[in-house]
Amino acid sequence: MAVYTQLTQSDLEQLLSDYDLGRLVSFKGIEGGIENTNYFVTLEQQGKQSEYVLTLFEELSYEELPYFIELCQWLSEREIAVPYAIRDRNGIGLKKLKQRPAALQPRLFGDHVQQDELTPAHCASIGQVLARFHSAAESFYMKRQAHRGVFWWRRESELIADKLPVADAALLREEVAAFDQLRARPGDIKLGTIHGDLFHDNVLFQGTEVSAVLDLYNAATAYQLFDLAIVANDWCCNPDGSIDSKREQALLEAYGAVRPYTQDEYTAWPILARSAAMRFWLSRLIPWLDEHSEQKLKDPDELKRILLYRREHPGTLP
Template sequence: MAVYTQLDKDDLNQLLTDFDLGSLVSFKGIEGGIENTNYFISLIKDGAKREYVLTLFEELDHEELPYFIELCQWLSDRHIDVPFAIQDRNGIGLKRLKNRPAAIQPRFYGEHVGQTDLTPEHCAAIGKVLGEFHVAARDFYLKRQAHRGVFWWRRESELIAPKLSVEDQKLLKDEVLRFDQLRENPSNIEVGTIHGDLFHDNVLFQGTEVSAVLDLYNAATGFLLFDLAIVANDWCSNPDGSIDRQREEALLKAYNQARPFTEGDREAWAILSCTAAMRFWLSRLIPWLDKNSEQKLKDPDELKRILLFRRQNPSQLPD
């Protein structure tokens, strides 16, 4: 979340004329994040004050966004706490403001929990919610190719290879190949709608309970287990790249209760936990090695350490 597009009171009042949400009281830009412009907006209606989040989409265009608008509404209708576009008087949720696609969404309350403060209880809570998310989205009627999926990492791993050490070139190539081999013989690994970016800073907590899952704009169709692996690598890792077994066990057991693992899942877990680490290692390497990149930099070695640990210490899914 960040502020790339500046808005004034007139901009917001013009947008609000299409809605029955009330009158503008105040607004404030939300700092942080790297993709969209976000504002908290306070409105008053019939004497009651309510809070919303206005998002202006800076990267996704109007043609790409219906997938995400429909998905968030679908999940919300099935009691998954995610932001969704509130519809105007004509039933339209996806609007346009300052030549950007825009949506007004409910504001969720809670706290982000720092990575070093995550406990087994936090991990169990997100495991349960992610399993419920996957079950709720099982019959979702739209499909989407991941923006940074298999075709992306095949291409980008080749393009970036000349900038890497021989050792890192081989590590990337090996992981791309391992996933390709799995993809050719996927057994009964369940495919469905995934969040695609469920790092700890995309979740709000109240105590140890999840109050909202945020930022679904990397959602796509993929292996459900890959989504779980993204969570395990981020939520259960230590600074040295090792995996905290207590946190991972809590995560996996809670997820399994919401969506039981298949035998194919059990066979694929060791590979997909590496694939998830490789994918985010690569996406961090690209801007890190580009001297002209204006993207917010994150340390790629964090994911490389996790990848190496996963390769040397594969874990197993619980019964």
């Protein structure tokens, strides 16, 4: 369920009075999200109907959102297809509705592709788009520390250690230490703005071409290669946790053709592929170990299997 805040026609019309986008025709709650309330909104102006998405932010505060609002507008201006807050007639994109931060965005069209239907062509397309995303965001003027980055995983891996089998707790500690060693001497691993959560269900396709990249609310300043590793672990994995070499090769070659890898990134890739698996294994473990949590959404063992495969079969960049 993704409609946590119910809106009326009057609520919508009050918000729309700040814009010059036309009259309200219809609106409908969007099912299937997790964190925010979303509505499809149809407006009509001069006989032409246009589609929008209204998002009410249920977890992020008004003070936390300017980074994401500015980033999405920045990327959109550089022809990266992401949702962005439309500015009202006073130039304001971040609004407030029913005591919640809100943003009215153009509706982006395309289809989700299931994980078991992803092909090398899909992976090549997202590789190219992600490289363009990183290049476009490289000069973005705002910085943000990931809320589930290195400091978080150091702390949380220790907090849950006594709830885990001894081998799992040791595995987490080893992976945290491996990333710390890399971070101490990163060399010329490129740092920039990353998406941070680019799983396949956060992308829309038209055919095998990416038509939109969604849900940028985990974006942060981090290693660009870490972002690519998140994609590789999700888009190129098999049910048993192994990596499909054809899909991964297509992904990595397409990315590198747009944003060439640095020398130190060739060395860092096997470690960051493991770090990306560890980070999401950890974030899935926490609610599963909490008997009071209502968000046991995804199986943590899926990422553990990927991590173990990455340890046993270190990958290489093309």
